[in-house]
Amino acid sequence: MLSLKEVNSYYGASHVLHGVDLEVKKGEVVALLGRNGMGKTTMIHSIIGFVKKVQGEVLFEGQNMAGLQSHQIARKGIGIVPQGRRIFPNLTVTENLTVFANMKGGEWDLERIFTCFPRLKEREKSHAGNLSGGEQSMLSIGRALMRNPKILLLDEPTEGLSPLMVGEVMDVLLMLKETGMSMLLVEQNISTALSVADDVYIISKGKVVYHDHPEKLKNNMDIAYQHLALSS
Ligand SMILES: Nc1ncnc2c1ncn2[C@@H]1O[C@H](COP(=O)(O)OP(=O)(O)OP(=O)(O)O)[C@@H](O)[C@H]1O
Numbered sequence: 008m009l010s011l012k013e014v015n016s017y018y019g020a021s022h023v024l025h026g027v028d029l030e031v032k033k034g035e036v037v038a039l040l041g042r043n044g045m046g047k048t049t050m051i052h053s054i055i056g057f058v059k060k061v062q063g064e065v066l067f068e069g070q071n072m073a074g075l076q077s078h079q080i081a082r083k084g085i086g087i088v089p090q091g092r093r094i095f096p097n098l099t100v101t102e103n104l105t106v107f108a109n110m111k112g113g114e115w116d117l118e119r120i121f122t123c124f125p126r127l128k129e130r131e132k133s134h135a136g137n138l139s140g141g142e143q144s145m146l147s148i149g150r151a152l153m154r155n156p157k158i159l160l161l162d163e164p165t166e167g168l169s170p171l172m173v174g175e176v177m178d179v180l181l182m183l184k185e186t187g188m189s190m191l192l193v194e195q196n197i198s199t200a201l202s203v204a205d206d207v208y209i210i211s212k213g214k215v216v217y218h219d220h221p222e223k224l225k226n227n228m229d230i231a232y233q234h235l236a237l238s239s
Pocket residue numbers: 018021023041042043044045046047048049050090
């Protein structure tokens with residue numbers, strides 16, 4: 008569904024991604040792990056047209072995204088849950104959900120979001136700035152779903168959350184996986200990522216240094232310790 012082939016990305020003269028290959032098949036959840044500053048966000052931004060200089064191929068449903076503007080890429084069905092959530096704090100929960108919604112309709116509408124995210128229903132009239140971090144993460148996911156994407160790119164949706172809220176957000180991701188949603192999940196939290204992923208990549212200094220099934224990584228955690236600088 009989504010594939011990156013030999014992708015090199017640059018910020019000006021700074022060469023950040025070095026020949027990256029990655030694939031997300033339909034209905035699959037792919038985890039992308041890596042320490043701070045290793046290029047995870049740059050990979051997401053290269054897919055959605057935020058990085059101006061990208062060489063190689065970014066293919067979505069077989070079509071090369073090169074040269075398309077971000078809004079054109081979004082319209083193809085690529086949804087984004089950005090790092091830091093980027094909700095609109097002065098708008099209500101309902102306004103956040105409807106402001107960019109895909110008016111052409113689709114499987115996801117306000118009613119379904121509120122059914123799947125009862126916490127958002129409880130807070131529907133609250134200003135989004137007053138929500139907890141976990142609720143804001145759910146709102147950011149809900150807002151992306153309202154555009155009825157074919158794939159979701161999630162950039163650290165559990166960042167900065169308490170363990171309890173991490174669990175709730177992971178339940179949401181598992182629920183979405185059950186619906187068949189394809190996802191690329193950027194995470195720093197390895198156990199969180201492995202609990203939902205079908206496939207896992209680790210990047211370091213802009214290169215893919217590991218790609219395999221999560222079960223293989225679970226059975227060989229030395230690799231994770233080595234690349235993610237975890238302590239055993
Ligand atoms: N707009 C930019 N201009 C120049 N350099 C950038 C820009 N954004 C990121 N970088 C650099 O690119 C490298 C990769 O950053 P990136 O944000 O992709 O890492 P990351 O793995 O997502 O880390 P984090 O988890 O901290 O967000 C870093 O060295 C960073 O300093």
